[in-house]
Amino acid sequence: MPYKIAIIVGSLREGSINRKIARSMCAIRDDNLDCAMVEIGDLPLFNQDLEKEPPAEWMRFRDQVLAADGVLFCTPEYNRGVPGVLKNAIDVGSRPYGRSVWDRKPAAIISASPGAIGGFGANHQLRQACVFLNMPVMQQPEAYLGNVTDDSFDADGCLVDGPLKKMVEKLADAFAEWVNTIHQARDHLLR
Numbered sequence: 289m290p291y292k293i294a295i296i297v298g299s300l301r302e303g304s305i306n307r308k309i310a311r312s313m314c315a316i317r318d319d320n321l322d323c324a325m326v327e328i329g330d331l332p333l334f335n336q337d338l339e340k341e342p343p344a345e346w347m348r349f350r351d352q353v354l355a356a357d358g359v360l361f362c363t364p365e366y367n368r369g370v371p372g373v374l375k376n377a378i379d380v381g382s383r384p385y386g387r388s389v390w391d392r393k394p395a396a397i398i399s400a401s402p403g404a405i406g407g408f409g410a411n412h413q414l415r416q417a418c419v420f421l422n423m424p425v426m427q428q429p430e431a432y433l434g435n436v437t438d439d440s441f442d443a444d445g446c447l448v449d450g451p452l453k454k455m456v457e458k459l460a461d462a463f464a465e466w467v468n469t470i471h472q473a474r475d476h477l478l479r
């Protein structure tokens with residue numbers, strides 16, 4: 289059975305290149321990865337005062353992540369860091385204390401940018417949060433996708449043939465293997 293993957297995109301922009309990368313990656317490995325977008329644009333800003341009666345959007349988001357076997361983050365970099373909307377989602381999922389939905393979920397982080405550095409800063413800032421949240425994050429191949437523009441995709445939003453498509457195929461294979469490895473290791477340890 290394919291693993292259920294929650295895709296979380298750090299951009300709310302309709303034509304987001306990161307969303308297109310996420311979609312392409314899932315289309316490539318749809319035999320191993322059963323991907324579903326988990327939307328974050330409607331999550332009220334995290335506020336500890338709301339924790340006693342959490343907003344319905346927070347609960348919906350937490351349930352969707354909890355139901356997944358792994359998480360794929362695809363994010364732009366804003367001012368060399370993680371976009372606020374994504375950081376908010378991370379914080380929402382991390383609470384209530386001791387009941388984080390991120391705990392032990394295998395993950396991969398892809399950052400894509402029209403710039404040459406490929407969102408390296410955001411990628412590593414997010415990685416740092418994932419370490420704290422006890423998420424085994426795929427380390428290789430690294431995925432700082434630079435020089436990605438609208439021209440990297442066709443009219444249907446699919447990657448055009450070329451080095452970027454090859455890289456995303458490689459990432460999709462590695463992520464499918466990573467999720468499998470983590471789940472098998474966990475099954476083995478719990479036996």
Ligand code: FNR
Nearest residue numbers: 299301304305306364365366367368401402403407
């Ligand atoms: C950007 N952009 C950007 N790019 C980058 O490589 N490093 C950066 O630090 C920033 N900072 C930044 C801040 C803000 C507020 C915006 C709106 C944009 C450009 C960004 O990479 C570009 O707009 C991408 O297309 C955004 O990704 P999506 O929305 O296409 O997925």
